[in-house]
Amino acid sequence: MRKKIFYGWYIVVAGILIAAAGIGFHNTASIFIRPVTEDLGLSRGEFTLFRTIIVIVGAALLPFYGRLAKRYSIKKIMLVGTTVNGLTLIGYALCTYLWQFYLVAVVNGVFMNAAHFMLIGILIGRWFKDKQGLALGIAFAGSGLGAAIMVPLASWVIESAGWRWGFVFSGTASIAVLIPTLVFLLKDRPEDMGLAPYETGKDMALAPHDAITEDGESPIISHQPRGMHLSQARKTPAFWLLAIALLCISIGAAAPNAHTAPYLGDLGYPVHVISAVVSLTMVMLMLGKIIMGHVFDRFGTMAGGVMLGVFCVLSPVFALLSAHPAAPWLHAVFLGLASTGFSIPVNIFAMKYFGEKDFPAILSVLSMIIAFGAAFSPPVMGFAYDFFRDYVYAWQVLVVLGVVVMLGLIGVNLTGAKLIRAANVGDASGA
Numbered sequence: 001m002r003k004k005i006f007y008g009w010y011i012v013v014a015g016i017l018i019a020a021a022g023i024g025f026h027n028t029a030s031i032f033i034r035p036v037t038e039d040l041g042l043s044r045g046e047f048t049l050f051r052t053i054i055v056i057v058g059a060a061l062l063p064f065y066g067r068l069a070k071r072y073s074i075k076k077i078m079l080v081g082t083t084v085n086g087l088t089l090i091g092y093a094l095c096t097y098l099w100q101f102y103l104v105a106v107v108n109g110v111f112m113n114a115a116h117f118m119l120i121g122i123l124i125g126r127w128f129k130d131k132q133g134l135a136l137g138i139a140f141a142g143s144g145l146g147a148a149i150m151v152p153l154a155s156w157v158i159e160s161a162g163w164r165w166g167f168v169f170s171g172t173a174s175i176a177v178l179i180p181t182l183v184f185l186l187k188d189r190p191e192d193m194g195l196a197p198y199e200t201g202k203d204m205a206l207a208p209h210d211a212i213t214e215d216g217e218s219p220i221i222s223h224q225p226r227g228m229h230l231s232q233a234r235k236t237p238a239f240w241l242l243a244i245a246l247l248c249i250s251i252g253a254a255a256p257n258a259h260t261a262p263y264l265g266d267l268g269y270p271v272h273v274i275s276a277v278v279s280l281t282m283v284m285l286m287l288g289k290i291i292m293g294h295v296f297d298r299f300g301t302m303a304g305g306v307m308l309g310v311f312c313v314l315s316p317v318f319a320l321l322s323a324h325p326a327a328p329w330l331h332a333v334f335l336g337l338a339s340t341g342f343s344i345p346v347n348i349f350a351m352k353y354f355g356e357k358d359f360p361a362i363l364s365v366l367s368m369i370i371a372f373g374a375a376f377s378p379p380v381m382g383f384a385y386d387f388f389r390d391y392v393y394a395w396q397v398l399v400v401l402g403v404v405v406m407l408g409l410i411g412v413n414l415t416g417a418k419l420i421r422a423a424n425v426g427d428a429s430g431a
Contacts, residue, residue: 008127008198014185015120015139021177022082022115024146030261031155035163045383050105055375057109065113069122075186081114082178089171093164126189129199144286148279155275227355230362238353238416243369245408248401249341250373252312256335258378263391277332284336292340296348302413309406311338316398353416
């Protein structure tokens with residue numbers, strides 16, 4: 001008799017589609033920068049501020065969405081929020097003045113969390129006790145897949161019909177994918193279908209830092225969680241070295257993701273090549289999550305940190321060399337791999353060196369630092385271009401920040417190792 005597929009895996013498929021259409025389809029701002037600014041006479045720094053507004057508003061409302069998810073159906077939250085969010089993309093097509101972009105961006109930011117990794121993570125946590133890490137990784141990869149698909153399609157629409165129709169196409173496609181997915185595929189809880197969460201009873205491969213529960217906490221098996229409180233972590237060099245490294249990763253990934261397309265356009269590359277380069281970045285981001293997760297698991301945080309630092313250095317180096325036809329493709333590869341730093345290292349380093357005792361609080365602070373870098377670095381790079389009329393100086397600064405990432409993560413490992421040894425001594429003396 002053929003074994004029936006557990007419905008939780010359909011929830012994972014829904015997560016892929018939600019991340020693709022709700023996050024990936026929206027992460028195409030870079031291909032709009034040049035056509036919009038040239039058509040409306042805006043500076044690149046001014047225009048890219050709309051992305052900053054989206055990120056800041058969205059980050060501020062994440063706790064609110066967490067409370068909503070506890071009280072109401074996630075399916076209903078997503079249906080309302082993602083529909084409005086898709087309409088905001090269409091709304092950008094109607095904008096003529098800068099303040100209109102900013103106003104739509106506020107609405108975009110209010111509803112962006114309806115398709116956020118947090119809500120997808122809560123759903124996966126409800127459906128899976130075992131293999132949560134695998135389920136989350138597969139579902140989250142949808143964001144890169146969605147962007148990789150949408151960038152060339154929207155670029156073709158922009159080239160054929162103009163940037164306004166590019167926004168209309170992106171928004172319509174987002175709604176067209178999300179509504180059927182949410183209505184026909186998504187279920188809030190396994191109990192609603194008379195099922196229990198997935199549990200093998202013997203699969204112990206789930207990494208603590210990958211597990212997300214309804215409360216946004218890691219469901220550690222131990223009855224006496226080890227580690228330190230946020231107030232204690234803040235007093236350690238490891239915490240601040242990690243914070244600095246994550247900030248530099250965020251800057252080094254977010255700014256190039258926004259400005260690679262206009263930069264290559266300035267160098268004379270055609271639209272179809274630019275869209276292919278941006279798509280390659282998204283593909284490498286998607287594959288990079290699997291690659292870097294394996295590296296951290298197999299070879300440890302020192303090797304993973306050094307590799308991430310190398311990626312952060314090589315990405316702007318090849319951007320500087322982009323007059324050579326091969327360089328943009330190498331830039332895309334390393335930018336995609338460096339962009340995994342948004343999600344992979346913050347969880348792994350925080351759990352390893354500060355433990356599970358106050359993990360959600362520590363993670364939230366580090367995540368806000370990442371969000372700060374992601375929010376402000378694109379417009380800063382845009383203003384740098386407006387001032388110098390060139391991106392060269394910005395790329396040079398990003399090379400330096402890549403070196404800081406590498407040294408910072410090495411420092412986290414060296415100082416963090418002392419924390420582990422001290423904790424082990426404390427446990428042994430208390431035994």
